[in-house]
Amino acid sequence: MIRAAMHNSEVPVLKTSRLSKRFGKRLALAEVDLEIRPGRVYGFLGPNGAGKTTAISLILGLLSPTGGHVELFGLDTRNHLSECLRRTGAVLEGVSFYPHLSGRDNLRVCAAISGGGCESRIGEVLELVGLTARARDKERGYSLGMRQRLAVAAALLHDPELLVLDEPTNGLDPAGMRDFRELVRRLAGAGKTVFISSHLLNEVEQMCDDVGIIKEGHVIAEGPVAEMVHQADVMEMTVTNADAALEVLSQIDWVGLVTRDGSDRLSVEAPRARAAELSRALAENQVYLSELRPRETTLEDFFLEVTSPEDKR
Ligand SMILES: Nc1ncnc2c1ncn2[C@@H]1O[C@H](COP(=O)(O)OP(=O)(O)OP(=O)(O)O)[C@@H](O)[C@H]1O
Ligand SMILES: [Mg+2]
Structure with missing residues (x-):
C-alpha cells in the first residue's frame, strides 16, 4: 500500500491497529491501520460497501471487532470506552430530530438526554454551525444542509476533542456542501480533530488535510492530501x-x-x-x-x- 510520511510525533487522536470485522463469510474490514493526528481533518474515502460505516461503528464501540483494536487519545477503547466516548462526538447516517420543535429546543432535548450540564453551550454550538438566526424555527422547515449542521451542533454539545462524521455531505447541494466545508474548517480552526467518511473525492480534496482510501475492507493508501495529489x-x-x-x-x-x-x-x-x-x-x-x-x-x-x-x- 501507499503510505506517505506523516510529519508529526504527537500521540494520534485516533489509531486503529489491524482492525478487522467479519460478517459471516464476508470480511468487511481487513487489518486496517489508520492514524489521525491532533487538529487534522481526515477524510476516509471509499466507494459504497468499502467498509467505512463498519470502521466507524468499531471506532465508536457500536460493533466489536473480529480482530485488532482501536485507541482514542492514546487509550485502548477495550478498557476505556466511556472516557473515549466522553471526548468524542459523532454524527452517523440517518440522524433524526423532533420536527415540531425548534433547532434550539432539539438541542435542549439532546443536552437533557446526555445528562445535562451542557445547556450553557447551546448558543455557542448554534453559532459555530451557523444556525443562530434560524434557531427558533421548527426543524421541519429546515433544509437538509441545516439538519446536518444541527446534527453537528448536537455532537458538539459536550465539547469533544474528536468529531466523527459518517458521510455528512450526502445529499447536500453545492451551496450546502460549501457551507459544510466551511463548518469543518472552522472546527479544525477551533482545535478539533475531524474524521469524515465520504465517497465524494472533490469534497475530501477541498476539505481534508489527510486522506485514507479504503477498498473492499483494505486501506490501500494513506497520507496528506497534498502528497497524494503530488504522487499522481x-x-x-x-x-x-x-x-x-x-x-x-x-x-x-x-x-x-x-x-x-x-x-x-x-x-x-x-x-x-x-x-x-x-x-x-x-x-x-x-x-x-x-x-x-x-x-x-x-x-x-x-x-x-x-x-x-x-x-x-
Ligand atoms: N450488519 C451487517 N451484516 C452483514 N454484512 C454487513 C453488515 N454491515 C455491513 N455489512 C457488509 O460489510 C461491507 C461494508 O459495509 P459498510 O456499510 O461498512 O460500507 P460503507 O463503506 O459504509 O458503504 P456506503 O458508502 O454504502 O455507506 C458491505 O459488504 C456490507 O454489505
Ligand atoms: Mg456507510
Whole structure:
C-alpha cells in the first residue's frame, strides 16, 4: 500500500491497529491501520460497501471487532470506552430530530438526554454551525444542509476533542456542501480533530488535510492530501533512446519513479513545472523527445485508479 510520511510525533487522536470485522463469510474490514493526528481533518474515502460505516461503528464501540483494536487519545477503547466516548462526538447516517420543535429546543432535548450540564453551550454550538438566526424555527422547515449542521451542533454539545462524521455531505447541494466545508474548517480552526467518511473525492480534496482510501475492507493508501495529489504528478514521454533516458533520469534527484511503458515510452514522476528542464537534461545527453505530455491527476483520478476493479485497470 501507499503510505506517505506523516510529519508529526504527537500521540494520534485516533489509531486503529489491524482492525478487522467479519460478517459471516464476508470480511468487511481487513487489518486496517489508520492514524489521525491532533487538529487534522481526515477524510476516509471509499466507494459504497468499502467498509467505512463498519470502521466507524468499531471506532465508536457500536460493533466489536473480529480482530485488532482501536485507541482514542492514546487509550485502548477495550478498557476505556466511556472516557473515549466522553471526548468524542459523532454524527452517523440517518440522524433524526423532533420536527415540531425548534433547532434550539432539539438541542435542549439532546443536552437533557446526555445528562445535562451542557445547556450553557447551546448558543455557542448554534453559532459555530451557523444556525443562530434560524434557531427558533421548527426543524421541519429546515433544509437538509441545516439538519446536518444541527446534527453537528448536537455532537458538539459536550465539547469533544474528536468529531466523527459518517458521510455528512450526502445529499447536500453545492451551496450546502460549501457551507459544510466551511463548518469543518472552522472546527479544525477551533482545535478539533475531524474524521469524515465520504465517497465524494472533490469534497475530501477541498476539505481534508489527510486522506485514507479504503477498498473492499483494505486501506490501500494513506497520507496528506497534498502528497497524494503530488504522487499522481506524472509525465508521459516518448524518447529516441529509452535506455539512455533511464540513465539520465536516474541522475536527477527531483525525478521520482520512472516506468517504461513500451520500447520508447516512459512515465516519469516529476513536477510539471520542470518539464523544460527535463527535456534539456535529456537533450544534453543526446536523448530527444518526440512527445511529452503531463498526466496531472487530481485526487479523484487517483482514487478512481486505485479503487477500480482489477479487471478494468
Ligand atoms: N450488519 C451487517 N451484516 C452483514 N454484512 C454487513 C453488515 N454491515 C455491513 N455489512 C457488509 O460489510 C461491507 C461494508 O459495509 P459498510 O456499510 O461498512 O460500507 P460503507 O463503506 O459504509 O458503504 P456506503 O458508502 O454504502 O455507506 C458491505 O459488504 C456490507 O454489505
Ligand atoms: Mg456507510
